[in-house]
Amino acid sequence: MSRSFHLFAFALVMSLLTLFGCAPSKVNDDQIEVVADEGLAALRIFDFTSAYKSLSRIQPELPQTNPRWEEITFAYAISCWHATPPDPEKTKIAVDLFREILNSDANDGYKTLSTMALARIKEVSSSDGDGVTDLEQARALYESVQKEHPTGKAGYQASLRLAQSYVQLLTPESIQQGLVIIAAQIEKDPVDPWAAVAYQYSGDLYAYYLNDISTALDCYLKADEIGMANASRADVYLWGMSMWAAQLSKDALAVKLWQRIINDHPRSIYGTMARDHLKDYASSHPDEAVEIPVIKTW
Amino acid sequence: MEKKKKINWNYIALGLLLAAYLASAVRFFVLQRTLGDGGENGQRIIRVAHWQLEPGYREALGKVIDDYNALPRVKEANVTVMQTPITERVYSQFMNVHLISGTAPDIAVTGKTQLIQGSGVARFFTALGEYVGKPNPYNAKEFTSPELDADLRDYLAKSPWKDTFMDGMEGGWNDDLSDYYSVPVSNFGKLRLFYNGTILKDGKAFLRHNISLSPQPEWLQDMWIREEGGQTFGYLPDNQRLRDWLANDQPPETLGQFLLYCNAIQEMAVEQDLKYLAAISGSNYFVSNLANLYQPAFFSHYSDELDIDGITQMSGLEAISGWDLGVWSFNSPEIREFYNFARTISDFFPMGYLGLDREQAQRRFVLGNAAIISSGGWDASGIFKGVASRDREEDRFEVILTPAPLPVEGERWAKYIPYRESEANFKAGVPMGINKQSPNFDWALDFLMYISSQPVNESFNQQANWLPAVVGGKPAEMMVDFMPITEGFPATYSFSPGGMRASVRSKWDGQSKLVMTGDITYEDFNEEMSSHFNTPRIGVKGYWFEELLSSIDRSRALDRTLAVEEFNQLVAPDEEAAQRERTLFYRSLTIDDGVHLRNMWRNVHPGEPYPNF
Numbered sequence: 001m002s003r004s005f006h007l008f009a010f011a012l013v014m015s016l017l018t019l020f021g022c023a024p025s026k027v028n029d030d031q032i033e034v035v036a037d038e039g040l041a042a043l044r045i046f047d048f049t050s051a052y053k054s055l056s057r058i059q060p061e062l063p064q065t066n067p068r069w070e071e072i073t074f075a076y077a078i079s080c081w082h083a084t085p086p087d088p089e090k091t092k093i094a095v096d097l098f099r100e101i102l103n104s105d106a107n108d109g110y111k112t113l114s115t116m117a118l119a120r121i122k123e124v125s126s127s128d129g130d131g132v133t134d135l136e137q138a139r140a141l142y143e144s145v146q147k148e149h150p151t152g153k154a155g156y157q158a159s160l161r162l163a164q165s166y167v168q169l170l171t172p173e174s175i176q177q178g179l180v181i182i183a184a185q186i187e188k189d190p191v192d193p194w195a196a197v198a199y200q201y202s203g204d205l206y207a208y209y210l211n212d213i214s215t216a217l218d219c220y221l222k223a224d225e226i227g228m229a230n231a232s233r234a235d236v237y238l239w240g241m242s243m244w245a246a247q248l249s250k251d252a253l254a255v256k257l258w259q260r261i262i263n264d265h266p267r268s269i270y271g272t273m274a275r276d277h278l279k280d281y282a283s284s285h286p287d288e289a290v291e292i293p294v295i296k297t298w
Numbered sequence: 299m300e301k302k303k304k305i306n307w308n309y310i311a312l313g314l315l316l317a318a319y320l321a322s323a324v325r326f327f328v329l330q331r332t333l334g335d336g337g338e339n340g341q342r343i344i345r346v347a348h349w350q351l352e353p354g355y356r357e358a359l360g361k362v363i364d365d366y367n368a369l370p371r372v373k374e375a376n377v378t379v380m381q382t383p384i385t386e387r388v389y390s391q392f393m394n395v396h397l398i399s400g401t402a403p404d405i406a407v408t409g410k411t412q413l414i415q416g417s418g419v420a421r422f423f424t425a426l427g428e429y430v431g432k433p434n435p436y437n438a439k440e441f442t443s444p445e446l447d448a449d450l451r452d453y454l455a456k457s458p459w460k461d462t463f464m465d466g467m468e469g470g471w472n473d474d475l476s477d478y479y480s481v482p483v484s485n486f487g488k489l490r491l492f493y494n495g496t497i498l499k500d501g502k503a504f505l506r507h508n509i510s511l512s513p514q515p516e517w518l519q520d521m522w523i524r525e526e527g528g529q530t531f532g533y534l535p536d537n538q539r540l541r542d543w544l545a546n547d548q549p550p551e552t553l554g555q556f557l558l559y560c561n562a563i564q565e566m567a568v569e570q571d572l573k574y575l576a577a578i579s580g581s582n583y584f585v586s587n588l589a590n591l592y593q594p595a596f597f598s599h600y601s602d603e604l605d606i607d608g609i610t611q612m613s614g615l616e617a618i619s620g621w622d623l624g625v626w627s628f629n630s631p632e633i634r635e636f637y638n639f640a641r642t643i644s645d646f647f648p649m650g651y652l653g654l655d656r657e658q659a660q661r662r663f664v665l666g667n668a669a670i671i672s673s674g675g676w677d678a679s680g681i682f683k684g685v686a687s688r689d690r691e692e693d694r695f696e697v698i699l700t701p702a703p704l705p706v707e708g709e710r711w712a713k714y715i716p717y718r719e720s721e722a723n724f725k726a727g728v729p730m731g732i733n734k735q736s737p738n739f740d741w742a743l744d745f746l747m748y749i750s751s752q753p754v755n756e757s758f759n760q761q762a763n764w765l766p767a768v769v770g771g772k773p774a775e776m777m778v779d780f781m782p783i784t785e786g787f788p789a790t791y792s793f794s795p796g797g798m799r800a801s802v803r804s805k806w807d808g809q810s811k812l813v814m815t816g817d818i819t820y821e822d823f824n825e826e827m828s829s830h831f832n833t834p835r836i837g838v839k840g841y842w843f844e845e846l847l848s849s850i851d852r853s854r855a856l857d858r859t860l861a862v863e864e865f866n867q868l869v870a871p872d873e874e875a876a877q878r879e880r881t882l883f884y885r886s887l888t889i890d891d892g893v894h895l896r897n898m899w900r901n902v903h904p905g906e907p908y909p910n911f
Contacts, residue, residue, distance in 0.1 A: 045420045045734065046862055071869065078865060082858040109868045120857065124891050153876075160887055168893045170900055193876075197884045204888060208608040209897055229884040231877070232471070240608070267465070269720040269788035295722075295784050 032058050036072050043075050051079035052090070059097075070106035073097055074114065081117065095121060112154045115145050116161070123165055135165050146185075156194035159185035160201060167205060175209045191226075199223035200237075207244070217244045235261055235268035242274070255281060255290055262293040271295045340376055344738050344745060345403035347382040349389040349410070350484075350728060354679045356383050358762035366748050377741050386410075397422045397733070404736035405746065408480045408729050419472055419479050423731035426478040427874060429743060430460040430467060436751030437462055443753060450770045454752050462752065464769055469726035475859060476878040480729030481746040483755065485765030487675020487780025488701075488721045489585055493549045495696030497575075497669040501559055504566045506544050509536070517565050521558050523710055533557040533710045549700050554709035560646040563669045579668035580647030581659035584796075587647075588672045589640035589814065591702050594792035595715040596636035600626050601791040606898050615845050615895075617793035618802060621831055622838040623902060628824040635714055637813055637820055644814045652811060660684065666693060672702070675780035679763035682776055699779035720786030726767035799844055801836040839909040842899060846908065849892035856886040 039054030055076035062069055077097035080090040098114040106114075119141035122134045142165070145158035163178035182198050189195065203219035206212040220241050228234050242257035258274035265271070275295055282290040346363070350356070363379045366372060372379075382403055384392050393411040396402035408423060437454040444451075453462075460467035460478065469482030508518050523532040534540065534554025543555055550556035560577035567575040580586050604612060604620040620626055626633060648654065648662065656677075663671040664684035673681070681697060688694045705712040730749075732742045748754055756771035765773045765780055773781065795806035806827065813823040831837040863879045888894060899908050 043862060044866060046858065047421050048858070075865065078861045082861060086854075113864055113868065117861070124853070124857070157883065160883070164887055164890055164893070168890065168896075170893070170897055194880060197880050197887075200884060201887050204608065208894075208901075230881045232468075232881075236611075266784075267722050267724075269722050269786075269790065271722055272717065272720055272785050273787065 032062070032066075033068075036068060039072070039079070040075055043079055048079045048082045048084065051075065052083060055079055064104055070101060070104065070110045073101055074106075074110050077101070077114070077117070081121065091121065108148075112145055112149065115141050116154075116157060119145075119161065123161070139165050151189035152192060153194055155189060156185055156192065156198060160198060163201075167209065170209075172210070175205055179205055193226065196223040196226040197229045199226070200229055213244045214248055217241060217248065217250075220244075235265035235270060238265070239268075239270040239274070242277070246277070251281065251285075259291065259293055262295055266295065342375070342377045342738050342741065344377060344379045344405065344736075344742055345382050346379060346730065346745075347384055347389075347393070347403040347406040348728065348730070349384055349386040349407065350676075351383055351385060352676055352680055353683050355762045355764070356381065358758050361761060362749055362754060362758045365754070366745055369748075372741075375741070377738070379741075379745055400735050402733045402735065404733055404738050404742045405730050406733060408731040419731070420475055420477075422734050423479050424734050424739065425475070426470070426481065426732070426743075427878075430470075430478050431458045431874070433457060434459040434462060434747045434751055436748050436754065441751060441753055446752075446770060454770060459747070459750075462768055463726055463750070464767060464771075465724060465726045467726075469767070470729050470731075474855065476881050480731035481750050482726035482729045482767050483746075483749050484726065484728045484759055484762065485675070485724065485767050485780075486727045487678070487765045487777060488724065488782060489591055489672055489674050490699045490779055491549070491588075491702055492663065492671045492673065492678075492681055493698040493700065494663065494666060494669050495698050496666070497563065497695070498549060498698065499547060501563050501566060501669060502544060502547070504569075505559070505562045508562070508565075509544065515565075517561060521561060523554070523708070530710060535708050537708070539706070549698055550703055552709060553703050553705035553711065553715070556703050557642065557710070560669070564646065574662075574667040576648040576662065576668045577646035577670065578643070579659045579663045579671040580644065580651040581654035581656060582652050583656035583659060585673055586656065586659045586671060587644075588670075588702065589636075589643045591672060592639060592715060593636055593794055594719050594789060595717065595787070596632050596639070597794060598787055598792035599632045599714070604793070606902055607894060611790045612793050614793065614798040614802070615841060615898075618798065618831065618838050618841050619898075619902060628820075628827055632714055634820065635711060637810075637823070639711055639714075640810075640814045641816065652815065664688070666695060675765055675777060678776060678780065682763070699776075701779075701783060717787040718783065718785070719789050719792075720784060721782035722784040722786075724782045728767075799841060801840065801844070802830070805830050805836075834909075835911055840911065842895070843909045843911050846892045846895050849889055849895050853886065853889045853891045856882060856889065860886055 035054050035058050039051045039058075042048075042050035042054060055072060059072050059076040062072060066072075074097075077094045080097065081094035083090045095118065098118050101110050101114040102118075119138045122141065123138035124133065139162055142158045142162040145154055146162065149155040149158065159181055163181040165178075166174040166181070167178040168174075179202055182202050186195050186198050199219045200223040203216040203223065206219060207216035220237060223229070224237070224241075228237055230237075238257050238261050242254050242261070245251075245254035245257060255278065258278050261268050261270050261274040262278075268274075272295065275292060278290060278292045282288070282292060346359070348359070350359075359381050363381060367378055390410045393402060393406060397411070402422070406423075408419065433456055434454075437457075437459075439451055439455050442451050442454055446454075463469070463482065464485070465482070467478060467482065470478045470480040472479045508515055513519075521532050521534065522536055523530065523534055525531075534552070534557070539552070540555065540558075543551055550559045563575065563577040566572070578588060580588070584590055600620055601612060603625045604616045606616055606619060607613065628634070644651070648668075651659075654662075659668075659671060660673075660677065660681060661684075662668045664681060665688075671681070678699075685694055685697055701718065704718055705715055730746055732739060732746070736742055749758060750768060752768050752770050755768040756766050759766040759771065759777075760774040763774050763777060765771075765777050795803055795810060797803075798806060809818070809823050809826055812818045813820055818826075834840060860879070860882050863875060863882060867875055867879060896908055899906075
């Protein structure tokens with residue numbers, strides 16, 4: 001039969017169900033896979049409402065012995081947590097589900113993400129819809145992840161969120177405390193790609209929260225060595241770094257950064273400014289024979 | 299007496315409704331049969347929806363589609379691509395309805411539609427990240443011309459698809475989701491000035507005659523730059539550069555020459571009784587108001603002092619906060635001089651130009667009733683074709699394109715406009731995405747690879763008279779002047795009323811128009827704007843408050859995206875997604891629930907509580 005007919009029949013059935021106030025029937029065991037896949041597919045495209053609709057039909061009855069329990073439960077918890085608009089009732093369901101995962105035999109990945117999610121719910125004012133935060137609880141949860149995962153992605157994420165929980169108090173001491181937490185994490189695991197995120201964030205804190213561009217520049221240079229977190233904006237970061245270097249009279253570094261903007265990022269809107277800075281520098285330091293790259297034109 | 303039977307209009311209305319419903323149902327049914335695996339003969343129809351109705355674009359796209367449909371493998375698969383051009387006015391509604399109902403075309407130009415803002419795009423369009431890292435098979439050497447540079451051919455054949463775009467496929471990038479969701483197929487080109495070649499010759503001859511008179515006419519004497527009572531009058535000096543320009547047949551090379559030329563056209567129109575001739579064909583269309591092109595340069599002088607968030611992109615908040623902190627005011631020379639400049643420019647527009655729209659402005663230029671019009675590459679084809687198709691040979695004229703000229707030393711406003719805005723970071727346009735519900739994803743992707751391959755993209759855009767989106771694509775001759783100019787200051791250095799929140803933007807826009815047309819004095823404008831900025835809920839403090847709310851929303855949106863990305867990474871890890879996750883996490887850290895805004899507020903208003911309403 002044609003697809004149109006199916007669509008028509010589906011619309012008719014749904015209309016009748018709506019008309020007579022009937023909820024969708026419970027899912028049979030053999031339909032669980034289909035409904036779960038529907039829900040997960042919806043979640044992957046950020047359709048939290050559809051994901052919730054599908055997963056709420058199966059998860060509450062799903063036994064922990066089901067091989068897909070942890071996947072479905074975690075996905076259902078996310079769809080509850082991120083419902084739009086934020087709904088305290090659904091957030092409460094999410095919290096219970098994350099806790100259920102923690103008390104289950106679920107694999108470590110789900111447990112770590114559940115702990116991070118619980119901490120984030122406690123940390124962020126808009127998460128549970130009632131504007132209430134509990135930083136102490138949030139920190140305790142982040143610290144538990146840190147302890148469990150001293151290095152790697154989970155360790156970095158927990159440390160950075162823990163640091164942020166102090167930074168948000170916006171006192172010089174709390175910002176410093178945040179920086180100490182990040183530095184300790186970098187020391188434990190300096191080669192992970194997440195170290196670049198940590199260095200960049202530290203650089204931002206030094207520059208814009210503590211007004212210390214010298215340390216900020218050092219942090220950014222280390223992030224650059226590893227590979228910037230947001231590579232598509234690399235030229236913007238290089239420009240910012242070159243301006244800091246110039247302010248700090250680190251002329252050689254500034255020159256190198258301006259040259260990189262022109263050579264490595266021909267489409268950078270900072271090309272002209274970088275070249276003009278190089279020209280100014282070259283004219284005031286004629287004996288240094290500074291190379292002024294040509295801006296590529298299309 | 300027999301009662302006359304009355305017509306029951308309710309039944310007629312009901313009948314009409316039923317007929318409309320049936321017609322709609324039949325159309326829906328017919329349309330459905332052409333979707334998916336199609337009708338009885340198994341034909342697959344792939345629809346391409348877009349709103350590019352500019353002359354030539356549909357025809358060029360039609361040619362590409364015909365060529366694609368004629369490919370043996372496409373014919374063999376019984377696939378047919380068709381275009382669905384839709385007017386810009388209803389495109390958004392059309393897409394909204396069809397995306398929700400599941401009947402949207404397989405390929406559609408993204409943007410416009412509110413439904414697909416932010417992460418919403420992922421609901422309806424397919425992420426292309428996993429495909430853009432591999433070479434485009436239609437860029438293989440067997441398809442590219444042997445006349446192309448050997449290195450370029452090699453590059454096109456081997457490079458990832460995304461790296462074969464002039465903009466690195468940024469036009470298809472979604473920052474909120476850190477992934478590619480569309481394939482840009484054309485370049486708009488930047489804003490340029492279109493000169494009427496015939497009027498240019500006449501205007502310059504008129505100028506040459508007047509400049510040789512002794513004494514020179516009063517209007518011409520007013521053009522020479524001079525200081526009187528501490529104020530600057532006129533636009534340029536009478537020097538050798540000017541005489542050299544007058545002796546050739548080129549359009550104005552400097553802003554001073556441009557303003558002199560516009561004045562000459564106005565005087566010529568009066569003297570020769572050319573009632574409909576305007577120097578510049580201005581209208582209420584943003585880009586045809588030439589002053590808007592120069593505004594970023596005037597407003598770019600405060601970038602260092604306005605930067606309070608450390609992000610090089612200047613925000614509306616930084617701009618309005620700068621006003622509050624006294625970094626700039628409506629009495630600052632740069633701002634005041636911009637409005638003087640804008641007032642001068644608007645004098646060259648036709649009377650009542652704010653009541654004229656884009657088409658009317660174009661028509662005036664095409665009909666030879668304006669010496670200049672400013673517009674972008676998307677209008678070039680229409681203007682060139684319009685002029686070439688004038689009925690009488692003598693009505694046709696040469697169209698000359700130039701970038702908006704900059705002032706040189708010794709000319710008015712030279713110190714305020716040291717650079718033009720850099721066009722280096724242009725993004726290719728007409729981004730085509732693949733509808734998530736399309737049952738023909740593979741063929742839709744194949745068609746997008748075909749249209750964005752170097753040889754096809756070049757010929758397509760040459761025919762459409764747009765700029766190619768792919769490296770190595772040569773533009774049509776008339777479009778060469780629209781290629782991006784990389785020289786200039788970063789757009790991020792400046793601010794504009796258009797970049798502000800609605801509560802400020804609408805007021806500023808409206809007041810700007812009034813002061814530019816001379817309907818209000820600059821003093822009234824200053825007073826009105828200052829009073830608006832000082833009004834708590836809609837002014838500076840309200841701006842901070844609204845920004846915080848937006849920031850919290852953005853933070854939550856990032857958390858939602860991150861949660862899904864982390865889940866995906868757990869289920870099926872891959873390096874590209876891991877990089878995306880790090881980017882999103884970093885952005886989440888820096889925005890985090892508006893902490894960065896509260897920090898900015900703390901820095902500029904120490905000890906004061908954050909505005910709350």
